[in-house]
Amino acid sequence: MGTQTVVILDFGSQYTQLIARRIREQSVFSVVLPCTAPLSEVQAHQPIGLVLSGGPSSVYDADAPAADPRVLSLGVPVLGICYGLQFIVHHLGGKVRPAPKHEYGHAEVLLEDRSTGQGRPTQLFAGLPPSIHVWMSHGDEALELPTGFRRTAGTANALAGIASEERRIWAVQFHPEVHHTPLGAQIIKNFLFEICGARGDWTPAHFIESTVAQVREKVGAGHVICGLSGGVDSSVAAMLVHRAIGSRLTCIFVNNGVLRKNEFHSVQENLRGKLGLNIVAVNAAARFLEKLAGVTDPEIKRKRIGAEFIAVFEEEAQRIAQQTGGVDWLVQGTLYPDVIESSSVKGPSQTIKSHHNVGGLPERMKLKLIEPLRDLFKDEVRRIGRDLGMPEEILSRQPFPGPGLAVRILGEVTPERVALLQEADEIVVAEIKAAGLYNKIWQSFAVLLPVMSVGVMGDQRTYAYTAAVRAVYSEDGMTADWAQLPYDVLQRISSRIVNEVRGINRVVYDITSKPPGTIEWE
Numbered sequence: 001m002g003t004q005t006v007v008i009l010d011f012g013s014q015y016t017q018l019i020a021r022r023i024r025e026q027s028v029f030s031v032v033l034p035c036t037a038p039l040s041e042v043q044a045h046q047p048i049g050l051v052l053s054g055g056p057s058s059v060y061d062a063d064a065p066a067a068d069p070r071v072l073s074l075g076v077p078v079l080g081i082c083y084g085l086q087f088i089v090h091h092l093g094g095k096v097r098p099a100p101k102h103e104y105g106h107a108e109v110l111l112e113d114r115s116t117g118q119g120r121p122t123q124l125f126a127g128l129p130p131s132i133h134v135w136m137s138h139g140d141e142a143l144e145l146p147t148g149f150r151r152t153a154g155t156a157n158a159l160a161g162i163a164s165e166e167r168r169i170w171a172v173q174f175h176p177e178v179h180h181t182p183l184g185a186q187i188i189k190n191f192l193f194e195i196c197g198a199r200g201d202w203t204p205a206h207f208i209e210s211t212v213a214q215v216r217e218k219v220g221a222g223h224v225i226c227g228l229s230g231g232v233d234s235s236v237a238a239m240l241v242h243r244a245i246g247s248r249l250t251c252i253f254v255n256n257g258v259l260r261k262n263e264f265h266s267v268q269e270n271l272r273g274k275l276g277l278n279i280v281a282v283n284a285a286a287r288f289l290e291k292l293a294g295v296t297d298p299e300i301k302r303k304r305i306g307a308e309f310i311a312v313f314e315e316e317a318q319r320i321a322q323q324t325g326g327v328d329w330l331v332q333g334t335l336y337p338d339v340i341e342s343s344s345v346k347g348p349s350q351t352i353k354s355h356h357n358v359g360g361l362p363e364r365m366k367l368k369l370i371e372p373l374r375d376l377f378k379d380e381v382r383r384i385g386r387d388l389g390m391p392e393e394i395l396s397r398q399p400f401p402g403p404g405l406a407v408r409i410l411g412e413v414t415p416e417r418v419a420l421l422q423e424a425d426e427i428v429v430a431e432i433k434a435a436g437l438y439n440k441i442w443q444s445f446a447v448l449l450p451v452m453s454v455g456v457m458g459d460q461r462t463y464a465y466t467a468a469v470r471a472v473y474s475e476d477g478m479t480a481d482w483a484q485l486p487y488d489v490l491q492r493i494s495s496r497i498v499n500e501v502r503g504i505n506r507v508v509y510d511i512t513s514k515p516p517g518t519i520e521w522e
């Protein structure tokens with residue numbers, strides 16, 4: 001049996017990949033195509049269903065994005081979302097106009113069904129209560145419905161759903177794909193299983209298979225390099241490419257002097273030793289620490305580390321190119337949230353990612369990019385890594401910033417301070433793991449403060465540094481809550497750090513959320 005595919009036509013919504021994700025969550029395969037995809041391309045996928053995404057435009061704008069209207073008459077079930085609904089109405093002979101009242105944000109929707117007059121929900125709303133909480137974001141509304149359509153849902157202000165079983169078209173004005181529509185997943189499930197007849201037998205193994213095939217085809221006989229950070233994203237991306245082209249992938253892993261304790265060694269052991277990746281490990285710690293000497297400004301630290309990283313990476317890449325007769329491709333572990341972040345208005349998030357993405361290098365070295373995880377979210381990448389047989393130690397690793405411990409050492413970064421923080425950090429992580437909290441917490445780590453205070457150990461007066469402990473819950477790192485760690489865990493962390501790390505005699509706990517704080521201290 002072939003893979004059942006749902007085709008999502010993208011009209012430029014920021015939520016389109018979320019629709020794809022919701023569909024994957026139901027173990028159904030989906031592809032996202034631009035709305036302008038030719039009809040033949042849509043048909044080539046032999047879709048069991050079509051989803052028309054939302055989008056920022058108005059259907060009556062001169063340059064409104066449009067799909068070939070014949071997609072509405074293929075006989076394949078269609079689900080229109082927001083702009084998708086308006087596109088359907090507009091192209092099948094109804095009327096859309098600017099709404100007198102815009103609807104943005106939370107709303108209550110009454111699921112009605114005017115066809116039976118009995119308030120019986122359509123198949124799309126099967127199993128849902130008569131009223132649901134939704135996320136709306138539109139300024140237009142459908143005024144007149146095309147022939148054969150009826151209204152299936154509404155808010156206090158406007159129409160919120162339409163359907164025509166005869167034409168096999170269903171549409172909603174709200175966004176079932178976002179988590180602000182808590183029962184939205186049920187609507188998507190209904191579309192897939194009640195309406196499209198999906199089997200729900202798609203697995204990450206299928207993703208791996210098709211990605212590996214695509215990479216093989218793309219790369220041909222070429223050579224590929226990849227910058228490994230030791231984190232989940234770059235490791236999984238590298239593994240996928242490795243599966244496709246084996247030793248023609250060379251990974252570069254740089255010790256920038258501000259990695260965690262033993263990390264330079266353990267990443268190599270895991271990825272080269274256990275998984276067979278071809279890794280060039282470059283111990284450039286001394287070079288980086290030299291560049292950091294005397295620097296206290298957080299942004300200068302970041303910039304120096306970023307520039308040095310690119311310099312080291314470029315040198316290695318050139319060496320590899322000489323050995324292999326040329327390098328054509330660069331693998332990056334870019335995830336969908338990174339794509340969104342870097343396409344958004346310029347803000348701090350731009351700076352955050354610049355280091356990650358070996359900025360400027362692909363252009364300078366004329367490298368083409370392979371980004372096999374571009375459509376995925378973090379938890380999906382972990383699932384794929386599991387399927388690839390990667391160790392949990394890598395897959396469940398908490399995020400770690402590119403500039404590493406440098407942004408957790410306030411003031412100057414010196415080899416002595418790095419060593420102190422590595423010890424304290426190891427204790428925090430070990431105790432959080434021992435308490436069974438590591439996978440529940442977004443990030444947990446120690447910060448070294450340039451604050452000396454007086455203490456007493458045995459009969460000795462001490463005068464030493466302060467460590468701050470930080471642990472936060474977060475969905476995506478954009479906002480975060482400080483974690484209410486159990487007192488006994490805090491107590492073990494504190495007493496171990498003070499007893500075991502000579503040079504730190506005081507431990508404090510950071511109880512600041514983001515905003516107004518940030519997760520990292522610098």
Ligand code: XMP
Binds near residue numbers: 477
């Ligand atoms: P903040 O501190 O801005 O961090 O609340 C949000 C998330 O981003 C990580 N982070 C970085 N990652 N380079 C990176 O690759 C950076 O310069 C950087 N600064 C912060 C941070 O660990 C958290 O997950």
